[in-house]
Amino acid sequence: xxxxxxxxxxxxxxxxxxxxxxxxxxxxxxxxxxxxxxxxxxxxxxxxxxxxxxxxxxxxxxxxxxxxxxxxxxxxxxxxxxxxxxxxxxxxxxxxxxxxxxxxxxxxxxxxxxxxxxxxxxxxxxxxxxxxxxxxxxxxxxxxxxxxxxxxxxxxxxxxxxxxxxxxxxxxxxxxxxxxxxxxxxxxxxxxxxxxxxxxxxxxxxxxxxxxxxxxxxxxxxxxxxxxxxxxxxxxxxxxxxxxxxxxxxxxxxxxxxxxxxxxxxxxxxxxxxxxxxxxxxxxxxxxxxxxxxxxxxxxxxxxxxxxxxxxxxxxxxxxxxxxxxxxxxxxxxxxxxxxxxxxxxxxxxxxxxxxxxxxxxxxxxxxxxxxxxxxxxxxxxxxxxxxxxxxxxxxxxxxxxxxx
Numbered sequence: 001x002x003x004x005x006x007x008x009x010x011x012x013x014x015x016x017x018x019x020x021x022x023x024x025x026x027x028x029x030x031x032x033x034x035x036x037x038x039x040x041x042x043x044x045x046x047x048x049x050x051x052x053x054x055x056x057x058x059x060x061x062x063x064x065x066x067x068x069x070x071x072x073x074x075x076x077x078x079x080x081x082x083x084x085x086x087x088x089x090x091x092x093x094x095x096x097x098x099x100x101x102x103x104x105x106x107x108x109x110x111x112x113x114x115x116x117x118x119x120x121x122x123x124x125x126x127x128x129x130x131x132x133x134x135x136x137x138x139x140x141x142x143x144x145x146x147x148x149x150x151x152x153x154x155x156x157x158x159x160x161x162x163x164x165x166x167x168x169x170x171x172x173x174x175x176x177x178x179x180x181x182x183x184x185x186x187x188x189x190x191x192x193x194x195x196x197x198x199x200x201x202x203x204x205x206x207x208x209x210x211x212x213x214x215x216x217x218x219x220x221x222x223x224x225x226x227x228x229x230x231x232x233x234x235x236x237x238x239x240x241x242x243x244x245x246x247x248x249x250x251x252x253x254x255x256x257x258x259x260x261x262x263x264x265x266x267x268x269x270x271x272x273x274x275x276x277x278x279x280x281x282x283x284x285x286x287x288x289x290x291x292x293x294x295x296x297x298x299x300x301x302x303x304x305x306x307x308x309x310x311x312x313x314x315x316x317x318x319x320x321x322x323x324x325x326x327x328x329x330x331x332x333x334x335x336x337x338x339x340x341x342x343x344x345x346x347x348x349x350x351x352x353x354x355x356x357x358x359x360x361x362x363x364x365x366x367x368x369x370x371x372x373x374x375x376x377x378x379x380x381x382x383x384x385x386x387x388x389x390x391x392x393x394x395x396x397x398x399x400x401x402x403x404x405x
Contacts, residue, residue, distance in 0.1 A: 010186035010193075011179075012040035013231060013252045017084060017120070019093035019113045020060070021100045022050025024163045025129035025172040030055060032094055032175035033063045039179065040251070044084060046070070046112045048100065069112045081112055085119030092182065093117075094155075095129030095172045098140050104152075105143035125182065127155040129172035131164045155181055191400055193234030198268060198275040199227045200282035200314065202242035204261045208306065209293035218283035220244040222330070222370060225392035226279055227253050233396065238275070240267045242282060261285055261311035272318050272325075277403065279328040279395075280315035281354075287311060319349030326403050328395070329353045341375050351402070352376055354395060374398055 016036050020029045029045075036043050043064040047057060049071070057068040072081065085091075093100070093113070100114070104126075109115040117124065126147065134140055135157060148154055155178065158171040173181075187193075201223020206214040220241055227239045231250040239248065240256045242264065248255060256271070258264045261284045272278060287308040297304060315329050329350040331341040334357065341355040355373045370391045374381040383394060 009039050010183050010190045010234065011036065013250050014041045014186060015087055015089045016041045016043050016182070017088035017091040017116065017122075018043055018045045018060075018064070019091060019096070019117070020045065020047045020051045020055070021093065021095055021097040021113070021129075022048050022053065023095040023097050023129040023172070024054060025095040026051045026054035028172060028175050029094060030059055030063060032092075032178055033060055035175055035179045036182070037064065039183075042066075042251075044087070046084070046116055048111055048113055072112055072115055081115040082119045084112075084116045086121060088120060088122045090122055090182065090185065091117065091120045091124045092127070092178070093124070094127035094178055096126040097128075098130045098134045098137075098143075101126075101128065101140060101143045101147065105146040105150075123151070123153065123185070125153045125155065125185070127172050127178055128157050128170075130170050131162050132166045132168040132170050135168075135170040153185070190234035191404065192230060192396075195230070195235040195277050195403070196275045197227075197230045197235045197237045198240065198271050198278040198318075199223055199230065199237060200240045200264060200268065200280050200284075201227065202244050203283050204242045204264055204285045204311075205259045206261065206285045206288035206311070207259075207292050208289050209295065209297045211296050214285055214287065214289065215243075216283050216285065218242075219246060220282075221246055221368065222388050222392070223279075223281035224248055225388045226281060226395060229389075229392045229396045230277075230279075233400075235277070238271045240264055240271065240282070261288065261314065265312050265314045265317060268314055268318055269321075272321060275325060277326050277328075277399070278318060279399075280318075281330050282314070283332070284314050285311055313348070315350070316348040322349050326351050326399065328399065331355045333357055338373075338375070338380075341373075345375060345377065352399070 020026050033043055044066045045060040045064050045068045047070050061068045103114050104117055109118055144154055155173055157169045158173055159169045160171045161167050162170050202220030203215045203218040227237045228250045231237045231253050238254045256267050258267055288311050290307040290309045327350050329348055331344050331353055333340050337355055337357045341353050345353045353375045355375055356370055368387055369385055370388050371385040372383050372391055
């Protein structure tokens with residue numbers, strides 16, 4: 001049964017790196033962390049040492065369900081700020097003080113937060129908190145301007161009573177307001193939130209007897225990467241997959257594990273009527289054994305003959321029921337690649353077929369890279385060798401241009 005994704009938010013499954021600086025407003029960061037986790041985001045927290053005077057790291061660790069890092073080296077262990085910077089979809093520093101603003105603007109790195117900032121390849125958002133005169137000081141304005149020119153999104157400060165007793169701008173925005181800003185940021189990238197996608201991945205397994213089977217070398221990496229990119233852009237994704245050797249990283253993907261080609265077809269036919277987009281990336285076994293032995297076939301030194309039956313074609317069967325949906329197929333070829341791919345494009349009612357050839361180095365099963373060509377009826381786009389994640393991003397981007405016209 002397919003459920004609407006209308007109750008999901010743009011934060012679901014997002015990786016948020018929350019930085020906390022030494023301000024009285026740091027207590028609000030606990031509420032911010034809780035709201036982000038409640039919205040479905042995965043949160044990691046890094047704090048400055050001064051911020052721990054206002055709120056304890058144990059509180060943030062409990063709320064985020066992840067370890068909190070303060071220093072670059074803790075308990076004789078190196079804190080990998082590079083990995084943290086690469087991990088995040090967004091870094092949010094709330095509160096950020098005048099002191100840390102100055103460090104970030106000038107590239108100083110004396111703690112985990114500042115080092116992670118310099119390592120972050122993701123967008124950065126900062127919510128300042130400081131007293132009225134500090135906020136208005138030319139040095140602060142200059143540093144804020146530098147951060148903005150570096151691409152940091154500086155959230156407006158709120159007006160009100162400040163810690164000094166003065167009244168004016170300098171208060172950190174309330175956690176609910178910051179969450180709204182973060183959601184708005186991701187919603188701009190949630191370009192597929194109205195799509196329900198069926199994706200197939202991995203091999204199928206056709207039993208010979210209780211311990212042996214017919215299968216292939218597919219790892220499922222390509223299909224899983226596609227499913228994760230679709231989910232990251234807001235699509236409701238239903239992944240029908242055979243046995244996989246990899247983990248599925250995005251928490252909002254609906255997984256439907258199967259074994260045989262028949263089981264995959266049955267599940268796809270259940271999901272397909274309600275989807276808007278179907279991507280058939282699974283390596284479905286072409287044949288299955290006509291009669292599966294109930295007992296293990298004993299090795300007796302004689303040849304064993306297996307009678308094989310052609311399996312149903314999952315993509316072609318769904319293609320006959322296409323009814324306006326956008327269908328994408330994959331073709332792994334070893335000869336006459338373009339000709340064979342174009343034939344599949346027609347025979348299986350695909351709108352687009354992704355061709356990869358075993359003749360290309362770095363392409364094929366059980367690899368982290370792939371070299372593909374996008375083929376339509378009157379168009380062909382050849383891509384260079386890329387990681388399968390990069391190919392998935394290119395493919396989803398290409399599909400978006402077609403279905404959002």
